Amino acid sequence: MIAPDWIAAPLLLAAGSAGGWLLRTSWRDRQNDRPALVIAGWALLVADAAGAALALGVMPGIAAALALAPLGLLAVVMQGAIRREARQPRDRANLAPEPLEGTSRPWRGWVKGLLAGPLGMTAAMGIAFCYAVWMPGAVQTRLLIAALLVPALWGLAMTWTLADQRLLRSTAVLAGTSLLGFGLAFLKGMS
Amino acid sequence: MGRSNQTPKGGLYRPEIVRAVLSGHSVLGIAFAAVIYLVCLTGALSVFQQDFTLWEQPGLPRVERISDAAVVHAVAQLAPRVGEETLYVSFPDADMPRLRLTMDNGHEEHNWIADAQGRIVGEVDTPWTEFLTTLHIQLHLPRGWGGFIVGLTGVALLSSLISGILSHPRVLRDAFHLRLGGSRRLQEADWHNRLGVWPLPFHVLVSLTGALLGLSTIIVGALAMLLYRGDTQRVYALLLPPKPPVDARAAPLPDLGAMLATARAKAPLGDPHMMIITHAGRRDASVSLTQERPGLLATQDSFAFTANGRILQEKHPGGLTLGEQILGALGTLHFGWFGGVAVRIAYGLLGIALSAVTASGIHVWLARRRDKGRPAPQWERIWASILWGQPAILALTAALGVAAPAMIERMATGLWLGLTMASVIAAAVVTRVTDARIRALLRRMTGALLVVTALLHVARHGAHGDGIAMDAILATLGLCLTWSWRGKRMNDTAREASASVEPFASSAKG
Numbered sequence: 001m002i003a004p005d006w007i008a009a010p011l012l013l014a015a016g017s018a019g020g021w022l023l024r025t026s027w028r029d030r031q032n033d034r035p036a037l038v039i040a041g042w043a044l045l046v047a048d049a050a051g052a053a054l055a056l057g058v059m060p061g062i063a064a065a066l067a068l069a070p071l072g073l074l075a076v077v078m079q080g081a082i083r084r085e086a087r088q089p090r091d092r093a094n095l096a097p098e099p100l101e102g103t104s105r106p107w108r109g110w111v112k113g114l115l116a117g118p119l120g121m122t123a124a125m126g127i128a129f130c131y132a133v134w135m136p137g138a139v140q141t142r143l144l145i146a147a148l149l150v151p152a153l154w155g156l157a158m159t160w161t162l163a164d165q166r167l168l169r170s171t172a173v174l175a176g177t178s179l180l181g182f183g184l185a186f187l188k189g190m191s
Numbered sequence: 192m193g194r195s196n197q198t199p200k201g202g203l204y205r206p207e208i209v210r211a212v213l214s215g216h217s218v219l220g221i222a223f224a225a226v227i228y229l230v231c232l233t234g235a236l237s238v239f240q241q242d243f244t245l246w247e248q249p250g251l252p253r254v255e256r257i258s259d260a261a262v263v264h265a266v267a268q269l270a271p272r273v274g275e276e277t278l279y280v281s282f283p284d285a286d287m288p289r290l291r292l293t294m295d296n297g298h299e300e301h302n303w304i305a306d307a308q309g310r311i312v313g314e315v316d317t318p319w320t321e322f323l324t325t326l327h328i329q330l331h332l333p334r335g336w337g338g339f340i341v342g343l344t345g346v347a348l349l350s351s352l353i354s355g356i357l358s359h360p361r362v363l364r365d366a367f368h369l370r371l372g373g374s375r376r377l378q379e380a381d382w383h384n385r386l387g388v389w390p391l392p393f394h395v396l397v398s399l400t401g402a403l404l405g406l407s408t409i410i411v412g413a414l415a416m417l418l419y420r421g422d423t424q425r426v427y428a429l430l431l432p433p434k435p436p437v438d439a440r441a442a443p444l445p446d447l448g449a450m451l452a453t454a455r456a457k458a459p460l461g462d463p464h465m466m467i468i469t470h471a472g473r474r475d476a477s478v479s480l481t482q483e484r485p486g487l488l489a490t491q492d493s494f495a496f497t498a499n500g501r502i503l504q505e506k507h508p509g510g511l512t513l514g515e516q517i518l519g520a521l522g523t524l525h526f527g528w529f530g531g532v533a534v535r536i537a538y539g540l541l542g543i544a545l546s547a548v549t550a551s552g553i554h555v556w557l558a559r560r561r562d563k564g565r566p567a568p569q570w571e572r573i574w575a576s577i578l579w580g581q582p583a584i585l586a587l588t589a590a591l592g593v594a595a596p597a598m599i600e601r602m603a604t605g606l607w608l609g610l611t612m613a614s615v616i617a618a619a620v621v622t623r624v625t626d627a628r629i630r631a632l633l634r635r636m637t638g639a640l641l642v643v644t645a646l647l648h649v650a651r652h653g654a655h656g657d658g659i660a661m662d663a664i665l666a667t668l669g670l671c672l673t674w675s676w677r678g679k680r681m682n683d684t685a686r687e688a689s690a691s692v693e694p695f696a697s698s699a700k701g
Contacts, residue, residue: 009533020389024367056530057486059520063396064530067537070390074544077369077385084373098559099214109218116219116350117343125413132414139429140514147410148517151342151402155349162215163208163354182417190418190429 012052012065016072019044024076045069112162115170120157123174124150126181133185204360213358216351220552223347225577226330228549230344232581233327234397235542238527238535240324241287242661246648247317247592249657252306254283254290259451264309265292266468270444273471280466284483285531291315318600319592322607323585328405331604335408342405348398348545351552355387362388376558383551386544393541394548400525430518432495432504438474445476445498453500454480458492458507474498484508488529489519550578569619571626576618577611579633584610586640586669593647638672641665 022041026034048069052061132146161170220227236243262280269278269292279293290305302315322331329337356362366388369381387394403410411426419425451463461482470476475498482492491511495504506515523529527538553574560567584607591606592599599606618629645666652658 006533009537020367027364027367057488059488060486060529063488063524064534064537066392066396067527067530067534067541070393071537071540073389074385077367077389080367081369081371083371099210099217112218121346125410128410129414129417133418138512138514140512140518142514143414143426143429144514144517147403147407148399150410151346151349151399151406154346155353155402158219158346158350159212159215159354159357162218162350163211165211186417 008052008055008064009068012048012068013072013075015044015048015051016069017075018072019048019069020073020076024080108167111167111171115161115167115174116158119171119174119178120161121150121154123157123177123181124153126178126185127153128181129185130181133188133190139190204357209358209360212354216354216358217556219347219351219354220549221556223344223351224549224553224574226340226344227348227351228546228577229330229581230327230341230401231348231542231546231549233323233585234401235539235546236585237324237327238538238542240320240526241528242535243320243323244287244315244317245289245657246661247320247596248315249652249655251289251304251657252312253288253657254305254307255288257283257290257307257309259448261305261307261309262290262451262463262466263448265290265305265311266447266471267444268309268311269294269303270471273468275470278468278471280468282463282465284462284464286528316596318596318603319589322588322592322599322603326607331607338405338408340405342402342407342409345398345402345405349395349402352387352391352394352398355384356391359384359388374558376555376562379551379554379558383548383555386551387548390541390544393538394545397525397542397545400521404521404525430514432477432479432493434469434477435475435497435503439470440474441472442474442476442498444471445478445496446500447478449500450478450480450494450496453496453502454482454492454494457494457505458482458484460484461492477503488523489516491519550574568622568626572618572621572624572629573615575626575629576614576633579630579637580611580614580618583633583637583640584614586637586644590640590644590647593644593651635673638669638674641669641672643669645669 019041022037022044026037026041049062049065052065053059055061056064128146128149131149132142135142135145157174161174164170262282266278266280273294276294276296279291279295281287281291281293283290290307290309292303292305292311294301303311304313304315306312325331328341330340331337332340359365362384365381365384367385369385371378371381411423412421415421415423415426445468447466447468451466454461454463461484464481464483465479466481467479468476469479477498478496480494480496484491487508489511491506491508493504493506494502497503511519527534557567557571557574587610588599588603588607592603614633618624642665645662648658648662648665
């Protein structure tokens, strides 16, 4: 395979930095919108990935750009870091959103854990297996996309159930999805 | 036109949704922080698996190109030992310039190295690299359980990334803010958000692929239970090349040279990558050969041969399904093994960044507790012992791996587990030491151990080409960790002082 190594890598890093610098310049100006800079910044980042795809092959190029451009962007972040004197820990902390701190009971925590964990996984598998069985296309493609769907959907289910305060709703949706997904997949079988 | 500085109020970023999602983000992060941190840290190091393999056993012959005759000769030397086992032949390439042969009977592996003429010159002996990668892949638990926990960790990380974005209404506006040295909470929150946001596509990619790799056993198992009465082989058969019918009668070793020549003639653009010989010496032997092409992520040309050289299956880039391409690219994409040293370094740095995101998330939580007058000094110490204790323990195992490889081969898992438990328990019960001091001590210890590892390696193996660059990197990193960051130490001391008065100030207020 063509290795980006020491020729393409600096270019990908530099494009990431340049795109980041344009975006930072635009967003730092709190008084004015500067859409041209924003568009140029994002365009440079997209061009970074597109150029890498052309030079190194579509998938290796995009993957290399996704790994190298963020380092260039983070360099811009670090270059613009503001240093302050150590101070008492209440300054500006109020600006950050605070998580909900209700009178949550331990049993609710356990139920949420069960919903986010085993039931979320079952619901994700139900949808994924349904996809593998019912969607058209080559069996390998359906299987691999379904396999990718399992962690992706499980992650989404985890996010939702941990945020949702209505346990009955989460339980009903996840249990219903699991039953429906597994049931439909079982009905048709793999072809 | 002026721009509003107000936080967006509509849609997903309504305050009550943000607070609810942030609550879930916080709970998930706290619950999984230690294992996410460990998996990310060992993952960042496992990216350099090939480099560590060369470093741990330098001096073996480098093979840039290998002839078919040499491959056949290497396999022929092992053939009498193959029996029922499967033999894997890994061809040399730019990242791993060695011809490796692995024999696997399903329970244990034996690995050999051959030179450019195909002569077996020794066994692979890289216990520390194996310890590190096994820790990353299955936490040294049985494959099924360990893989599942690592997969679950990947899902938790993926969920944390989603909730992290959803709970940050100013994700773009603040995308370049990094305020260092002020309040600890603000500084850690800035690190957490900046290191989390810009490499987000990378973080999603590695957590998704990692989760899938870890969960693959349970996914296949569940699918088999649902559709094939638990027969997992029928699921794997959908993805793997066909096999000849069972025939255990003895037969000579297949003509591998002819198979290599056939593959080269049919796919001249590809370079051999891996050959898998199953049931060598039987009539139902099969040989699978995969080739790599430039500009593609997955191995794209593949051939499945019977013992007499008949082609059972043949695939080329134009004929691969999307699923086969994804399957072939999963591991490569997850570990960054596709773009040479530069991509590996980028993967390693971003893996460290993901570890730092996890660490700073816990720091934000701990600082928030202090801000609210509910400090948790015991958890602060425990987290400090994990944060820098794990690198120190890994560095210690690396040093021992160089000094006494046989010992590390037998005891690395026990040593890691024992030291991890001891460091966490000590941090929990020893109340006289602050978390800042634990961090400083363990950081310096990590640095010193890295320097010792490099010196031991040079003393044992000399300034060999395959190892000296890694030795230089380890020594430099070690020196940086040991002697630098004076400013950080001063900041830690200042924060320690402010933290010690803060609970009193809060309780006085409240």
